[in-house]
Amino acid sequence: MATPSTLYWEDIDIGQELETGLLDIDAPGIRGFAEKFDPQPYHLDRDAAEASLFGGLCASGWHVSAMMMKLVSEELIKENIALIGSKKVPWLEWYRPVFEGDTISAHVTIADKSAADGEADCGLIGFDIEVHNQKGKKVMALSAYLMIQKKEVGHV
Amino acid sequence: MSDVSFLRSRWFEDIPVGEFHVFGSYTFSEQEIIDFGKLYTPQVYHTDPDAALDTRYRGLVVSKWHICAIWMRQMVDYMERYALGVEDGRRNGAGVRIEDLEQFVPVKSGHTLTFSHEIVEKPDKVIRDKWGIIRSRNEAFNHRGALALRFYIDILAERTQK
Numbered sequence: 001m002a003t004p005s006t007l008y009w010e011d012i013d014i015g016q017e018l019e020t021g022l023l024d025i026d027a028p029g030i031r032g033f034a035e036k037f038d039p040q041p042y043h044l045d046r047d048a049a050e051a052s053l054f055g056g057l058c059a060s061g062w063h064v065s066a067m068m069m070k071l072v073s074e075e076l077i078k079e080n081i082a083l084i085g086s087k088k089v090p091w092l093e094w095y096r097p098v099f100e101g102d103t104i105s106a107h108v109t110i111a112d113k114s115a116a117d118g119e120a121d122c123g124l125i126g127f128d129i130e131v132h133n134q135k136g137k138k139v140m141a142l143s144a145y146l147m148i149q150k151k152e153v154g155h156v
Numbered sequence: 157m158s159d160v161s162f163l164r165s166r167w168f169e170d171i172p173v174g175e176f177h178v179f180g181s182y183t184f185s186e187q188e189i190i191d192f193g194k195l196y197t198p199q200v201y202h203t204d205p206d207a208a209l210d211t212r213y214r215g216l217v218v219s220k221w222h223i224c225a226i227w228m229r230q231m232v233d234y235m236e237r238y239a240l241g242v243e244d245g246r247r248n249g250a251g252v253r254i255e256d257l258e259q260f261v262p263v264k265s266g267h268t269l270t271f272s273h274e275i276v277e278k279p280d281k282v283i284r285d286k287w288g289i290i291r292s293r294n295e296a297f298n299h300r301g302a303l304a305l306r307f308y309i310d311i312l313a314e315r316t317q318k
Contacts, residue, residue: 037225039232053250053287053312061251062225066196069221073198083199084212086220089257089307094250142254 007081008151009113009123018079018108020071025059027100033063058097064104064140065092068131071106072144082149084122092142096133103134111143122147168288168313173278179230179271184218186265192222218263223296223305230271250312252283257307261298269296269304276308287312 027046034043038060041048049057059067076083098104112126124145131140186205193202197219201208205216263269277291289310296305 033225036229038228060228062221062228066192066221066225069219070196070198073196077198085201086259088259089220089254092254092257094252097250 005080007079009082009125009148010151012081012110012113012125012148014110014113016110018075020075020106020108022103022105023067023071025067025098025100025102025104027057030057030059030063030100033066034060038062054097056097056099058099061094061140064094064098064131065142067104068106068129068140068142071104071131072108072127072129075106075108083146084149085147087116087124087145087147090143090145092140094140096137096139098133098139102139104131104139106131112145116147119147120150121153122149124148166313168278168290168315169317171275171278171290171313173275175275177234177273179227179234179273181268181270182226182230183268184222184226184263184265186216189216189218189222189265192225193219197221213262213264215262215264218267220257220259220305223259223263223269224257224307226269227271227294227296231273251309252289252312253310255308257305259305261302261304263298263304268299270298271296279310282315283312286315288315289313 031044034040040060042052042054042058043049043060043063046057049055073083107130109128110125111128112124114124114126116122116124125148127144127146129142129144130138133139190203190205193199197203201211201213201215201217202219202222203216208214208216272295274293275290276293279289279291281289283289290313291308291310293308294306295303298304
């Protein structure tokens, strides 16, 4: 799919796959997000985290989601995919904690392609996204429907 | 955080379906929208106020992931204030699944969202021997009373009966 020209809704096919880059997870990063958005002990303090159900200092699930969005966004930009908005996330599941010292990356599959209700200039693409750690274990997965610009503006 | 005294947390069995809370309100500033956007959601409508004017949103908008992060902070702060929440991480556990996350209206700088939380179900599932699932519907209404965002989340709560 690597091409210098813009990829529009018409150019994307079900079954196509993308691999994102990598992100290293460290304690300052975990704490930085947690202090602002999720100040629970197991995202801030190593002792509390070890005593918790997670067993170690780990990133907030919302931080993992945000990092997933960063990885996927960068890949969509690299592939020149004409993303113009986000529609919905039918489901998202967290499977495993993401600990300090982990590295995450995402595998993206084009799972669905449909019209966007009431929109003439874009269509929906359904992305199945799986985030893995460096051991190949799935840490998070979701389905996300994004609005991709159409080459040919159609009728509503 | 270890010197903050957390209040008593509740067992799975004590949390009633139908309970409704309002966590509070939050107003988004332009700079924080840009800061979050530059880190996590680098689309132009989240990072560049001028270029955002030429997009379908006609201005800088908050990402749903940013709204959810603010929801999380609102929930943690609320739980600390009202004796319902996390003690040491053992009693109330992690979120495990989200369903039907959708944003309905754009949220821009200066907009205020108010977050509500309703326990809608306790599915008949036991996770890793000792955790039950508390399912809640979470909604964010803007300053005009319009529903801006909604999602369901399953959060683990420790059961007294193992």
